[in-house]
Every structure is written in C-alpha cells, then in structure tokens.
Amino acid sequence: MREDISHRPCSVFVVVPTYNGEEFLAICLGSLIAQSATDWQAVVINDGSVDNTHDIAQSFADQDPRIVVQDYPNGGLAVARNRGISLIPERAQYVLFLDCDDYLDSQMLKTLKDELEASPEMAAAYGLAQIVDETGQDVPLSLQIGYRERRQKLVGKTVVKMQDDEPTGFCCFAYWCPIDTPGQVLIRASALRDAGEADPGTNPCDDWDLWLRMSAKQDFAFVPRVVLYKRNHSDNISRNGRLMDHAARVIRKNLRQSQSLSVEQKDVARMGHLHASLDRFSWAMSDLKKGRIVKAARQLYRAFNACWEYLQIWK
Numbered sequence: 001m002r003e004d005i006s007h008r009p010c011s012v013f014v015v016v017p018t019y020n021g022e023e024f025l026a027i028c029l030g031s032l033i034a035q036s037a038t039d040w041q042a043v044v045i046n047d048g049s050v051d052n053t054h055d056i057a058q059s060f061a062d063q064d065p066r067i068v069v070q071d072y073p074n075g076g077l078a079v080a081r082n083r084g085i086s087l088i089p090e091r092a093q094y095v096l097f098l099d100c101d102d103y104l105d106s107q108m109l110k111t112l113k114d115e116l117e118a119s120p121e122m123a124a125a126y127g128l129a130q131i132v133d134e135t136g137q138d139v140p141l142s143l144q145i146g147y148r149e150r151r152q153k154l155v156g157k158t159v160v161k162m163q164d165d166e167p168t169g170f171c172c173f174a175y176w177c178p179i180d181t182p183g184q185v186l187i188r189a190s191a192l193r194d195a196g197e198a199d200p201g202t203n204p205c206d207d208w209d210l211w212l213r214m215s216a217k218q219d220f221a222f223v224p225r226v227v228l229y230k231r232n233h234s235d236n237i238s239r240n241g242r243l244m245d246h247a248a249r250v251i252r253k254n255l256r257q258s259q260s261l262s263v264e265q266k267d268v269a270r271m272g273h274l275h276a277s278l279d280r281f282s283w284a285m286s287d288l289k290k291g292r293i294v295k296a297a298r299q300l301y302r303a304f305n306a307c308w309e310y311l312q313i314w315k
Helices: 025-033 053-063 077-085 108-118 143-149 189-195 206-215 241-257 263-289 293-314
Strands: 012-018 040-047 067-072 094-097 124-132 152-155 158-161 185-188 220-231
Touching: 012 025, 012 053, 012 077, 025 040, 025 053, 040 053, 040 077, 053 067, 067 077, 077 094, 077 206, 094 108, 094 189, 108 124, 108 185, 108 220, 152 263, 185 189, 189 206, 206 220, 206 241, 241 263, 241 293, 263 293
Parallel strands: 012 040, 012 094, 040 067, 124 220
Antiparallel strands: 094 185, 124 185, 152 158
C-alpha cells in the first residue's frame, strides 16, 4: 500500500522520477538533504527499476521522514512525473522536478524561493546548470554558457539576445528552450495546476512542452547563477537525436493546433519554428569549417527535414 502524502505540510514538493538510477541517486538525494532551505517534502517515483534503486531510495527515506518512496510499473519519464504531480500536497506552494542523475547546489531552493516570493507574477524561477561528467567533474563544453547566451527571444521576425534581468517568456520558449533540465526550475504550484500534466506524447521534451504551456500565461524569472549540476553520461536520453527531433515536431504541431494560444502567440510560435529550423544550416556550416564532414552532413540532413516539417505544419 502506498503512503498518502497529499496532506503533508511543506513549502516545496520535490518529485524525483527514476528508472534504474542506482549509480547516481544517492548523490541526488544527498544534495536535497543538504539544502539550506529545509521546508520540503520529496517523493521518489521508482518507475519499475530492476536494479537497487528502491533499496537506495528507501535507505534515505528511513533516515529522513521528508522523503517517501513510491514504486510503480515502468511508464516512462513523463508518466513518472505525472504520478508525482498527482501526489502534490494541497498546501505545497512550489514544485521541483529533479532528475535522479543531477544534483543541486546547496542554496538552490532558497535562491529560487526568494526569487518567486519577490516576484508573485512569475509562474516559475530558474537558474543555470553546470554540466559535469560521470565523476562530477566540470565538462568544458560550449553549452556550459550556451544556455545563458542562447536566452534569446523573438521580437517581430527577429531573434534578439536577452539581458540577464529580463524574465523568460513565450517569445523565448517558442524559439529555443533555454532550460537544460527541469531540476533548474522551481515552479509555482498554482501555475503547474493551471498548466496541467506532462504530455507523454512529447517525451523526452515533455518539460519544454510544459514550459511553453506555462509561459503562454506567465513569464519565468531568470537567476543568472548555477543552481544545479547536470550529469552528462552515455545514458542521457537527450543524446538520442531522433527521439528529440520527433518530440520537437510533435510540440511544434501542438502549438499550431492549440485552441488556447492567441493569434499573436501562434505567429510567434511559427516564427520560432522557422528560426530554429534555419539555425541547423548554420550548425552544419560550422561543423564543415571544423572538418567534421560526417557530422556536418548529418546536421544538413536534419536541417532540410526541419524546414520540410515547418512547411508541412504551418502551410
């Protein structure tokens, strides 16, 4: 029998979905326990793991009553997040989706809670992710700063760079998702309830789909400091370009067919799709100049596909 946690009092409710997460789960949960803000509850959604995930999670739950473990049959990441959403306590003010291979800066919850309390009009607040390897060492990738530099928005038909003190809105998310992983984001519970559940049909980009639905109504506050360490390893689902492209196509199509977006927002969504598709050609040229012939050819193929999909969706 699963424990009823819906009436547990807390300020922040943390959902940790995990499938066969034994390698990194202890570090993830340890970073949660180490938070300077202590008014939180967490549920580990064990998504049908066949390794030692349950035992590791339960050992933390036995030591800290704020952590609960719930076991389910495997349903995938979006389904696991939705199972967590169904358990959010009535009085929870904020929600965090924390992937089991990532871990938090010790000030993460306090930093983003303070930001949301100072900005009641914002749906969520987020900071930067530091990319690390399997051992926790910093990875010298261009994406290390890319998610700040690529925080750009559409103004008319033009993409412009945003300042650090600007909130992130639909005009940004419709072009590019500047959030690397959902653990960077502290969500206002009321905004999440208004937006609804994650869409399993958009996996593994269901977080981006959720940000789009939320930002269509309210902006996100941006805090230009590292709040999370994102693990870069061979099992990252974001490494699967085919799955990512398919999910992006579904999301773009959903935007085109949405009944809740205004005419102006749909125009922004269309221009965002166009710019994102054309970007792939510049990426292909960059790879070609660096002598990465195979990678350039693959990127060029994806660029033509993206433009064809744009024409099909927005015709």
